[in-house]
Amino acid sequence: MRVSMDLELKDIPGQLLLALQPISDLKGNLISVVHHHEKHTPRGTIPVQIVFEIDSEKLDNLISRLEDSGVSVVRVGEERFLEHCAVIIIGHIVHTNIQDTIDKIDSTGFAEVVGLTLSMPRVNQPSSAFLKIDATGKKELNEALSLLKNVANKKDLLVIEPIETQFI
Amino acid sequence: MKQVRISIIGFGSVGQGVAEVLMKKQDYLTKMGLDIKVIAISDSKGSFINQNGIDLNSALEQKRQKGTVANVQKTGVEIINEIEHDVVIETTPTNIEDGGVGLENMLASFENGRHVITSNKGPLALKYKYLVDTANLSGCKFKFEATVGGAMPIINLIKGVLAGNDILSIQGILNGTCNYILTRMLEEEASYEQMLAEAQERGIAETDPTYDVEGIDAACKLVILANSVFDMDSTYKDVDSVGITKITPESMLLAYNDGYVTKLIGEVRNGKLSVGPRLVPVGHPLSVGDTLNVASVQTDLAGPVTITGRGAGSIETASAILSDLIAICNNDN
Ligand SMILES: NC(=O)c1ccc[n+]([C@@H]2O[C@H](COP(=O)([O-])OP(=O)(O)OC[C@H]3O[C@@H](n4cnc5c(N)ncnc54)[C@H](OP(=O)(O)O)[C@@H]3O)[C@@H](O)[C@H]2O)c1
Numbered sequence: 001m002r003v004s005m006d007l008e009l010k011d012i013p014g015q016l017l018l019a020l021q022p023i024s025d026l027k028g029n030l031i032s033v034v035h036h037h038e039k040h041t042p043r044g045t046i047p048v049q050i051v052f053e054i055d056s057e058k059l060d061n062l063i064s065r066l067e068d069s070g071v072s073v074v075r076v077g078e079e080r081f082l083e084h085c086a087v088i089i090i091g092h093i094v095h096t097n098i099q100d101t102i103d104k105i106d107s108t109g110f111a112e113v114v115g116l117t118l119s120m121p122r123v124n125q126p127s128s129a130f131l132k133i134d135a136t137g138k139k140e141l142n143e144a145l146s147l148l149k150n151v152a153n154k155k156d157l158l159v160i161e162p163i164e165t166q167f168i
Numbered sequence: 169m170k171q172v173r174i175s176i177i178g179f180g181s182v183g184q185g186v187a188e189v190l191m192k193k194q195d196y197l198t199k200m201g202l203d204i205k206v207i208a209i210s211d212s213k214g215s216f217i218n219q220n221g222i223d224l225n226s227a228l229e230q231k232r233q234k235g236t237v238a239n240v241q242k243t244g245v246e247i248i249n250e251i252e253h254d255v256v257i258e259t260t261p262t263n264i265e266d267g268g269v270g271l272e273n274m275l276a277s278f279e280n281g282r283h284v285i286t287s288n289k290g291p292l293a294l295k296y297k298y299l300v301d302t303a304n305l306s307g308c309k310f311k312f313e314a315t316v317g318g319a320m321p322i323i324n325l326i327k328g329v330l331a332g333n334d335i336l337s338i339q340g341i342l343n344g345t346c347n348y349i350l351t352r353m354l355e356e357e358a359s360y361e362q363m364l365a366e367a368q369e370r371g372i373a374e375t376d377p378t379y380d381v382e383g384i385d386a387a388c389k390l391v392i393l394a395n396s397v398f399d400m401d402s403t404y405k406d407v408d409s410v411g412i413t414k415i416t417p418e419s420m421l422l423a424y425n426d427g428y429v430t431k432l433i434g435e436v437r438n439g440k441l442s443v444g445p446r447l448v449p450v451g452h453p454l455s456v457g458d459t460l461n462v463a464s465v466q467t468d469l470a471g472p473v474t475i476t477g478r479g480a481g482s483i484e485t486a487s488a489i490l491s492d493l494i495a496i497c498n499n500d501n
Contacts, residue, residue: 119418128419162447
């Protein structure tokens, strides 16, 4: 499962490592860390948000390991992808390394490529890809899409997005 | 009976359509109390003038047989400057480099205090505000429904029927040629090149299809729409445009299998103008096929309103011009 957590760290060196170590010990996969170094809570602690993947049965174990090492776990939530979107990409997708494009989206932590269908008619001809992207929210989805368009632009790929169907 | 004297400057597909529609609707117009007299017609070779009203049937006949209506060596601009009349119907070819003869005709009309109705996008896609301001200063009416989407009455819908609504955004298919090519690519699972050739064979695409397939024609229409609805002063160069030439049938099939058709969509949203291929859910009001045009307007009171119709064609475009003419005659805005 994908989990997001709000932690509070003591304002002394080495605390972030202390918080992240148990995740890798339990074979979790860290996706993003937002570390507000300058911010302090009224309690004098430093707030940190992390997102990671972990087997759901290991979550309780992780939380107690964190608490034991003095990291306070303020909030635990399952990260849900609420927004979905389909996008077409046309061009020399394979030559220009599609994995790299997908990785860029996946590494955001708030969006993920959850489906890819590729159609390659002949060598040297442009291929077509159908990408499904999930994201945690509308803003995040738009951010992932602009990331994708940015990469596509550099690689001379055409991106076809769905029309805006929501009334704004 | 109210007599209205008009000229038709440009006697090609649309100009001739106007003549035919005026003949066809003569009784209708008479019943409305309108006596519309065409006192001059111009094409590229010269003009035909009859202060008592031209017999449109014989003008059309002469154009068909001789290729021109000209019986005097007068240009369209000379007609506008020299012959007394009320309304100029400007249907010369679109020029998006500098507005061309159309721009000249329109400015001459305003200078002489004549109202203008046009199907010519060029001048409006380049100098919208200048033209509208000039028309206003000279107390002339300036109507251009036919420039956007042919028979699809989008401008008059927004300005007339939807008056009082705030318009939040507009999306639409504004080029029938692209819509035809894309519709056929999906139907036949055929390449862009093949279906362009078919469209050319059927007279739907021009020999040089650049303006259509690169999204420039759609951008011109979008700009006119945006300028008139949102009171902007943009030119078609401000539109972020992508055409349809890179679209593959494979991509269309992939999208279709997931419930989408690929369309060339023009959009005005938050002051941003764009034309490009987009995925439209099958069954969505914008998912019309063939050569149809469609526009969807988001309004604050009425919600979304969608209108579809034929974007081109001689009689269809003349229909938009006729409704503008009736509005001017009736002193509507
Ligand atoms: N066709 C459509 O369905 C459609 C739809 C919407 C908007 N429009 C727009 O409406 C306008 C007319 O389209 P169309 O299809 O009728 O074009 P068209 O068939 O090419 O006709 C253009 C006409 O203008 C005449 N002309 C050219 N230069 C002239 C000049 N200097 N003075 C006077 N007349 C001149 C031409 O003369 P000759 O006959 O001697 O060549 C011709 O009669 C264009 O701006 C087009 O973009 C067309």
